[in-house]
Amino acid sequence: MTDPLELAALLGPTAFACRKGLTGERGVSLPSFTDHHVHLHLIDDRALTAGGIACVLDLGGDPAMLARTPRRAVPRRAYAGAFLTAPGGYPTGRSWAPAGTIHEVSSASTHEGEPGGAATAVAEQASFGASAIKVALNSSAGPVFDREVLEAIVTAAHDRSLPVVAHVEGEGMPRLALRTGVDALAHAPFTEELGPRMIAAAAASGQRWISTLDIHRDDPVASGYATANLARFAAAGGTVLYGTDLGNGDLPVGVNENELRALHDAGIQGPALIATLTDPWPLDAGTGAFATFIPGIPPTTPDGLPAWLAGATVVLTEELVHDED
Numbered sequence: 001m002t003d004p005l006e007l008a009a010l011l012g013p014t015a016f017a018c019r020k021g022l023t024g025e026r027g028v029s030l031p032s033f034t035d036h037h038v039h040l041h042l043i044d045d046r047a048l049t050a051g052g053i054a055c056v057l058d059l060g061g062d063p064a065m066l067a068r069t070p071r072r073a074v075p076r077r078a079y080a081g082a083f084l085t086a087p088g089g090y091p092t093g094r095s096w097a098p099a100g101t102i103h104e105v106s107s108a109s110t111h112e113g114e115p116g117g118a119a120t121a122v123a124e125q126a127s128f129g130a131s132a133i134k135v136a137l138n139s140s141a142g143p144v145f146d147r148e149v150l151e152a153i154v155t156a157a158h159d160r161s162l163p164v165v166a167h168v169e170g171e172g173m174p175r176l177a178l179r180t181g182v183d184a185l186a187h188a189p190f191t192e193e194l195g196p197r198m199i200a201a202a203a204a205s206g207q208r209w210i211s212t213l214d215i216h217r218d219d220p221v222a223s224g225y226a227t228a229n230l231a232r233f234a235a236a237g238g239t240v241l242y243g244t245d246l247g248n249g250d251l252p253v254g255v256n257e258n259e260l261r262a263l264h265d266a267g268i269q270g271p272a273l274i275a276t277l278t279d280p281w282p283l284d285a286g287t288g289a290f291a292t293f294i295p296g297i298p299p300t301t302p303d304g305l306p307a308w309l310a311g312a313t314v315v316l317t318e319e320l321v322h323d324e325d
Contacts, residue, residue: 004324010298010305012271014278017323020293020315027295029320031278032076032286033255033312035244036210037186040077041065042096042247048075051254052312054290055280057243059165059186060091062100063128074290074314078283080134080165081125084153086145087116090138090167096247105145108152118152126160131282132184133157137177139170140191150180163282165210174198177207184208187245188233190216190226196236199229203238208281210243213262214251231266240268242276260306269302277309291317 007015011030018029032054038045040058048056055076058066063081071077082103083091089104091097103124109117122133135153137144145153157164163183168174174189178201188209194202202209209230216223234240242263244256255277263273280286293315299308 012274018320021321030292033277036241037243039247047253049314054314067128078131080132081130085136086143089143090136090141108149119156122156133164135166137173154181187212188226188230190222199232203236208239210241212245214259257310
């Protein structure tokens with residue numbers, strides 16, 4: 001497929017037929033791909049670019065360690081810093097969440113420097129360069145914030161122009177996140193079926209949902225809830241972001257074909273599927289110095305996209321020669 005109109009219909013307006021200038025290998029270029037849910041302390045991020053991922057959002061790590069990590073041109077890294085959680089709340093006690101990855105918040109204090117206060121917790125993450133704030137709302141595993149404390153965290157984050165991302169798990173947690181102005185969900189809700197009014201309200205509010213469908217592959221109940229909720233959210237006009245929870249179990253370090261297939265099966269197909277990958281949120285679009293290159297001829301129908309996209313790599317944009325150049 002080389003016809004520009006057919007390519008745009010399949011992949012959207014940012015796709016271009018191209019070749020590598022040095023080798024002549026033909027394929028398609030797209031903007032950089034982002035995995036919007038990773039845990040860098042649990043993976044070797046040096047393998048990401050060979051697997052097609054140029055940008056990542058770390059949603060739970062030691063902010064001091066993340067700030068000290070040497071910067072590389074790729075993958076570009078955004079991070080939330082520590083999980084903000086209620087005293088004794090999730091993920092306290094998990095082996096994969098060592099000291100430094102959790103910050104307990106016990107009050108709605110707006111005074112920075114107040115121990116246990118909401119503003120103090122947000123200020124600490126911001127001081128280490130956080131691009132977002134992560135809150136844990138997992139009532140299935142322990143205590144969670146009351147509305148007053150959560151609203152104080154959201155307000156403190158928004159005062160610094162930082163979006164808030166919530167892990168929601170347990171009955172009523174998606175509703176609490178929506179009512180307090182949480183900007184994004186770290187996972188498509190997977191512990192209950194959400195009603196149409198709530199899904200419509202979430203979409204209308206501009207809330208983003210990060211997919212992470214593949215992590216439920218061995219849990220048909222959670223998979224069913226997550227897929228159905230995400231499908232309805234997308235159909236209501238909600239913004240869906242590709243994310244894998246990389247570091248959680250045995251997942252490929254790079255573009256995850258199974259995640260893309262799950263998104264496709266949820267009705268997020270063709271250009272909409274590409275948009276979940278190429279949205280740079282919460283970062284800006286960057287300089288455009290790097291691009292995604294997928295070798296070979298693209299499939300003729302959206303059904304073949306997950307397998308084809310899994311062959312993506314990250315390249316310097318200047319290495320590619322577009323057909324119209």
